[in-house]
Amino acid sequence: MNRTLHSTLRVLHISPAPLALRRPALGALAILPHTVHYSGADLAELRRAPECDVAVFDATSDLTWAPHMAARLEAARLHLPLVLIMAESGLAAANQDWGAADYLLPSSGPAEVDVRLRLALRFAPAPELGPELITAGGLVIDESSYTATLHGQALELTFKEFELLKYLAQHPGRVFTRAQLLQEVWGYDYFGGTRTVDVHVRRLRAKLGAGIESAIHTVRNVGYRFDLVVSEAVPELQSA
Secondary structure, eight states: OOOOTTSOOEEEEEEOSOGGGOOOSOGGGGTSOOEEEEEESSHHHHTTOOOOSEEEEEOSSOGGGGGGHHHHHHHTTOOOOEEEEOOGGGGGGOOGGGOOSEEEOTTOOHHHHHHHHHHHGGGOOOOOSSOOEEEETTEEEETTTTEEEETTEEOOOOHHHHHHHHHHHHSTTOEEEHHHHIIIIIOTTOOSOTHHHHHHHHHHHHHHOTTTGGGEEEETTTEEEEOSOOOOOOOOOOOO
16 A cells, blocks of 8 residues: 555564563654554564564664665565664665665654655565576575575575676576666666676675586676576585
8 A cells, every 4th residue: 555645654663682672763753653563683573573664673783684684574575665773883884785775863853754764665675476486506596585595505695696696697698788787786876886796796606606606607898697507516515
């Protein structure tokens, strides 16, 4: 249901703290008429959360969760725009790869919080109609849960790393320039240079590891190409 300018929002307030230590990170939410539901950050608890319009995550005391929360919401099948609540000292670390729709300070006033929550609704992802899997040898990319596994082992990917891997795998054999990948994965409003594509490809190759990192080919003086024909062999685990 579309929310109007004056309608009451359903806000999912997520905190990584233990239940006994959880506190509202936005004092302004107590003043606004919105309905607030509280949840922890683990998947089991998120999957029990009621239907909401927008999620806010308390990253004021532990910033390490912030880069993974957008993908975590998708894994819990919560198709919500994410607003991160961060201490002012942590704003310098904020990154577009985190997949957040916006950022707020704990001290933000009611008017600002209300406007930013409503504007965040524009970034609500469309729910998947059904599970869609992309497979390449031992690599499985699950679009519905925003997860990727290699030989059954989960890959710890950032939001943008996952989006880049998914986009390349959706177009096997096709060569993309860095500018094309920047436009398709990062969007028209991204003003960074194409160097960020190289950085993300390098990180993806490192996480994919031996036997499959070559699935992302460098096409000299052009860009990158993804080939589905990769090794099926499961890498042997080295003994400690």
